[in-house]
Amino acid sequence: MIHGTQEVQIGVAIGKMKVLCDYCGSLIDEDDIDCNYCGAKNNGYKKNNTPKTIEELKSWYNSLNLPSTEITRIFIDEDYKKPKAFGIYKDNNRYIVYMNNLEGKRIIRYDGADESYAVNELYLKIKEILSKVKR
Numbered sequence: 001m002i003h004g005t006q007e008v009q010i011g012v013a014i015g016k017m018k019v020l021c022d023y024c025g026s027l028i029d030e031d032d033i034d035c036n037y038c039g040a041k042n043n044g045y046k047k048n049n050t051p052k053t054i055e056e057l058k059s060w061y062n063s064l065n066l067p068s069t070e071i072t073r074i075f076i077d078e079d080y081k082k083p084k085a086f087g088i089y090k091d092n093n094r095y096i097v098y099m100n101n102l103e104g105k106r107i108i109r110y111d112g113a114d115e116s117y118a119v120n121e122l123y124l125k126i127k128e129i130l131s132k133v134k135r
Contacts, residue, residue, distance in 0.1 A: 058076045074086050
């Protein structure tokens, strides 16, 4: 069994995100209804409700009740220009997923017409960030 960050990264690579059980702290698949280790309900379980649009992503993100975007540095439907940020926005018929590094240099993670692909790029990044924070 692989522990910690490696398991989370492998989970992302094969399409299954790992989350922490709220009760025992074990890593479980995000689509497990119950924890395989202690039997507790997986409070993050959602049946194929992965956001497909920017509006759905925004709604999902807001449902997490996270601190403000100035703290999380995640900007949905906003072309945020300052350093240390991840985000997504629509520019005409293109969807842009970006990361601004420490110096403010923009790195484009996706630029194209497929909204659901763009949304998934940022969705997986947010899930990865949250899995590291909850440890």
